[in-house]
Amino acid sequence: xxKSIAETEDEIVEEFELFDDQMDKYEFIIELGxxxxxxxxxxxxxxxxxxxxxxxxxxxxxxxxxxxxxxADSNSSITKGIIAILIRVLSGQKPTEIIHNPLAFIDRINxxxxxxxxxxxxxxxxxxxxxxxxxxxV
Amino acid sequence: MIAExxxxxxxxxxxxxxxxxxxxxxxxxxxxxYLDNAxxxxxxxxxxxxxxxxxxxxxxxxxRGAHHLAQLATExxxxxxxxxxxxxxxxxxxxxxxxxxxxxxxxxxSTYGRKFVHAGDEIIISTMEHHSNIVxxxxxxxxxxxxxxxxxxxxxxxxxxxxYLKLLSAKTKIVSIAYISNALGTINPVKEIIQQAHKVGxxxxxxxxxxxxxxxxxVKELDCDFLGFSGHKVFAATGIGVxxxxxxxxxxxxxxxxxxxxxxxxxxxxxxxxxLPYKFxxxxxxxxxxxxxxxxxxxxxNIGLDKITAYEQQLLDYGTQKLLExxxxxxxxxxxxxxxxxxxxxxxxxxxxxxxxxxxxxIAIRTGHHCCQPLMxxxxxxxxxxxxxxxxNTFEEIDALAKAINKAVTILK
Numbered sequence: 001x002x003k004s005i006a007e008t009e010d011e012i013v014e015e016f017e018l019f020d021d022q023m024d025k026y027e028f029i030i031e032l033g034x035x036x037x038x039x040x041x042x043x044x045x046x047x048x049x050x051x052x053x054x055x056x057x058x059x060x061x062x063x064x065x066x067x068x069x070x071x072a073d074s075n076s077s078i079t080k081g082i083i084a085i086l087i088r089v090l091s092g093q094k095p096t097e098i099i100h101n102p103l104a105f106i107d108r109i110n111x112x113x114x115x116x117x118x119x120x121x122x123x124x125x126x127x128x129x130x131x132x133x134x135x136x137x138v
Numbered sequence: 139m140i141a142e143x144x145x146x147x148x149x150x151x152x153x154x155x156x157x158x159x160x161x162x163x164x165x166x167x168x169x170x171x172y173l174d175n176a177x178x179x180x181x182x183x184x185x186x187x188x189x190x191x192x193x194x195x196x197x198x199x200x201x202r203g204a205h206h207l208a209q210l211a212t213e214x215x216x217x218x219x220x221x222x223x224x225x226x227x228x229x230x231x232x233x234x235x236x237x238x239x240x241x242x243x244x245x246x247x248s249t250y251g252r253k254f255v256h257a258g259d260e261i262i263i264s265t266m267e268h269h270s271n272i273v274x275x276x277x278x279x280x281x282x283x284x285x286x287x288x289x290x291x292x293x294x295x296x297x298x299x300x301x302y303l304k305l306l307s308a309k310t311k312i313v314s315i316a317y318i319s320n321a322l323g324t325i326n327p328v329k330e331i332i333q334q335a336h337k338v339g340x341x342x343x344x345x346x347x348x349x350x351x352x353x354x355x356x357v358k359e360l361d362c363d364f365l366g367f368s369g370h371k372v373f374a375a376t377g378i379g380v381x382x383x384x385x386x387x388x389x390x391x392x393x394x395x396x397x398x399x400x401x402x403x404x405x406x407x408x409x410x411x412x413x414l415p416y417k418f419x420x421x422x423x424x425x426x427x428x429x430x431x432x433x434x435x436x437x438x439x440n441i442g443l444d445k446i447t448a449y450e451q452q453l454l455d456y457g458t459q460k461l462l463e464x465x466x467x468x469x470x471x472x473x474x475x476x477x478x479x480x481x482x483x484x485x486x487x488x489x490x491x492x493x494x495x496x497x498x499x500x501i502a503i504r505t506g507h508h509c510c511q512p513l514m515x516x517x518x519x520x521x522x523x524x525x526x527x528x529x530x531n532t533f534e535e536i537d538a539l540a541k542a543i544n545k546a547v548t549i550l551k
Contacts, residue, residue, distance in 0.1 A: 022166060022498045027549045030491075054490045054506055054521070076488035077550055078495075 002092045009089055009105035016109040025109075026078060033080030036087070039073035050129045053122025055079045061133035067092050068137050070130060082111070083126055090130055098134035103127065147533070149449040154441065155530050157182040168500030171535045176320050176479055176526030177504050179351060179373045181434075188433040189375065192426040199422055201399065215425055218432025219415070225435050226365070227356045228382050231414040235428050238379035239347040240270040242366025243314070245381055245418060246343055247274040249391040250364075251312065257283035260309040262340075264289040264297055264326070265516050266319040269509045271345045275314060284311070291516065295322040295471040303334060310340040317349035321508040321524065322471025323454075323479030325349075329360050336361070341387065347371055351528065352450055352477045354443040357382050369427060374434035378427030381418070388414050395420040446529045450478040453527045453536065460540045464547070470522050478527035481508075484543070487550050489523045495546035501539055 003011075019025045043060040050057040055076030062069055070091040074080035089105065090098050106112055112123060155161055160180050163170050172180060192214070198207035200215050216230075223230045236242050255261065261275045265288055279286045287310075289302045297315075306313075313335040318325050332342045341363035349355055350367040357365055364387070369378035383391075393400055393411055397420035402410040411417050438446065457480050461467055466485035484492065493505035506521040507514045514521055525539060 023495065023545070023549065026495060026498065030549060055488050056520075076490045078491045079488075 005089055005093055005097060005101050009103075009108075012085060012089065013105055013108045026081075029081030029085070030077045031081070032084040032088075033074070033077055033082075036073070036080060036084040037071060039071045043071070044073060050122060050125050052125030053079060055122070057083055057122060057126060059083070059126070059129055059133070061130075061137070063095075063137045066094055068095050068098060068134050070133070079122060082123060085111075086126060086130060090134075095134040095137045099131050099138070147449055147452060148445050149441065149529060151449075151530065151532050155532075157184065157437075158530055159183065159186070161530060165500040165502075166498050171501045171531075171538055173525040173527060173531065173535070173539065174502045174504050175351070175528040175531075176348060176371075176508075176524065178370045178376070179528055180530070181373055181375070182437050184437040185374055185430045185434050188430045189426050192429055197426075200425055201416075211425055214429045214432075215423070218428045218430075221432040221435050222380055225439065226380075226382055227358045229385055232357075232382055232385050232388065234381040234383065234388070234415045234418045235423050236366070236379050236381045236418075237377055237424070238368035238370070239345055239366040240368075242364070242379060242381035243271055243343065243345065244274045245394045246312075246364050246366075246383070247278045249394050249418075250341070250387065251275075251278040252281075253390070253392060255279075255282050255284050255311045258309065259284045259311045260287050260305075260307070261285070262287045262289060262302070262305050262310055262313045262335075264302075264315055265291045266295065266297075266322060266324060266510065266513050267314070267316055268320055268345065268347070269511070271314055271316060271343075272512065275312070285309075288512075289315075291324075291513075294473050295319065295324045296473045297324075297326055297331075299327070299330070302331065306334055306338045306340070308338055310335065310338050312343065313340050314343040314345065316345040316347070317355070318352065318477045318479075319471065319510075319513075320348045320479070320526075321510040321513055321522065322473065322481055323476040323526075324471060324473040325475040325477055327475075328362070332361050332363075348477065348479075351438075353447045363387055369431040369434065372431070372434055373437060374431040375424075375427045378424045378431050380431075385414060388418070393417050393420070397421045399423070441529065449529055450527060453531055453533070454478045454480070456533055457525070457527065457536045457539075460536050461543075464540060464543055467543075470517060470519070480525040480527070481522040482524075483519065483522055484547060487547065489521050491550055492523050492543065492546050495549060496539075496542050499538075499542040499545065501542050503539075 044058045048058040048060055050059050055074055057074040059072045070087045072083040158180050196207050196210040198211040200212040219230055219233050223233045287305045290298050292298055315331055317328050328344055335342045343364040344362045346365045346367040350372045363384050365382040367380055370376040400412050400417055400420040402412050468483050470481040489505035496503055504524045
């Protein structure tokens with residue numbers, strides 16, 4: 001049985017609490033991106049692009065049993081790290097839980113505040129795309 | 139190679155920086171280093187105080203009021219027009235207040251263009267144009283069945299002049315070119331471009347958005363037919379800009395928008411239009427914006443445009459040298475004649491990532507396509523990192539930029 005969304009969220013918040021310095025936080029985000037399972041190149045096409053990001057993000061979803069799984073890649077290291085975090089929280093969960101989760105951890109790790117400095121960071125678009133995929137699998 | 143500070147700065151930058159309150163703050167606990175001047179400039183107290191003064195002392199609608207405040211506001215607004223006219227070496231009737239460069243292009247495309255461009259005619263722009271100097275012409279061409287021709291550029295980001303000459307013909311009706319490229323910094327040979335266009339009877343629009351903040355522009359000497367620029371890029375407010383047009387051309391053009399200010403008489407049967415420049419200024423204008431634009435131009439002239447140009451060239455030379463010391467860094471836009479724009483890429487690093495990590499170190503740059511997607515396509519890239527410098531930037535800030543880039547690269551690689 002995989003962890004619940006809330007459990008993974010708490011885990012991520014704890015990990016981020018280790019860093020005081022924002023540069024260190026980013027370094028950690030980038031590391032998480034590097035560890036992301038590679039996306040099959042056949043999904044790296046315009047059909048799988050998340051619109052609204054300054055960088056390119058490809059997102060693919062599939063269902064196994066009751067659960068929805070996500071895979072992604074990006075040509076930006078930071079964006080890749082962010083999608084890796086979202087995947088860690090939401091991949092392998094039930095579609096309804098994915099759709100209705102407010103993802104409160106994003107504010108707890110202060111991610112949005114820092115990313116809003118650049119337009120088109122795509123965080124909102126990525127979350128929306130994940131939820132749209134999940135919606136299609138309900 | 140170790141970059142040396144080339145020479146003594148030609149400006150007293152420390153003194154100048156005191157005029158810009160916004161520069162004296164911290165971002166992420168680091169002193170703000172603002173290097174996004176090609177997007178918008180910061181405002182000196184001379185401009186901020188002018189806007190305050192307008193609202194505190196004489197806010198009023200202009201031109202028609204019979205009362206004291208209306209008189210003060212009208213005088214200040216028209217005085218700003220005079221300042222701008224003198225600055226450009228234009229006549230006062232030739233200075234039309236608009237919202238910015240984008241509106242200036244649209245105005246000319248919608249009025250002059252609609253009247254004088256017909257099916258089969260050609261409009262010439264260059265590869266390095268901002269979307270604002272592409273889309274309005276495309277819209278006009280679609281409407282009229284005219285053809286948009288694009289001057290190619292070389293690897294350095296310079297217009298290939300021989301190719302331009304080949305595009306010119308009796309079919310050419312309008313040539314519209316940026317004086318200075320916002321994404322590359324290339325200073326185009328606009329005087330020669332204008333001369334050649336005139337030989338085939340075409341009129342020329344100059345996008346002056348990136349030129350006015352950096353150099354003296356004399357419309358009579360250039361002999362351009364139209365020139366647009368934006369207030370917010372020349373240290374004034376957003377929402378105000380100027381369209382210069384030769385009076386003889388403006389007279390022939392139909393109005394752009396209908397409404398108050400632009401009319402002489404209105405009946406339900408027929409409206410007659412006001413004289414220049416009011417014909418193109420429908421509605422209550424951006425009064426304090428116009429007045430503050432005059433103040434901004436006075437401010438620049440008090441420092442001296444020649445000094446500003448010379449100092450920014452020092453900054454550009456120093457910055458170029460400093461950035462090229464960074465491993466795998468490539469400058470995009472290496473024209474022989476350049477203004478203070480440093481567009482660059484670092485191998486295997488996405489511009490967005492570098493932008494975020496520089497922001498974390500208090501440094502504001504721009505990343506992306508800079509509203510020049512066709513130009514980026516031409517270079518086969520998605521975008522660049524762009525540090526664009528103004529006369530209040532310093533050599534020390536460039537040192538800090540180079541150091542911050544190196545730190546970001548360590549994290550990203």
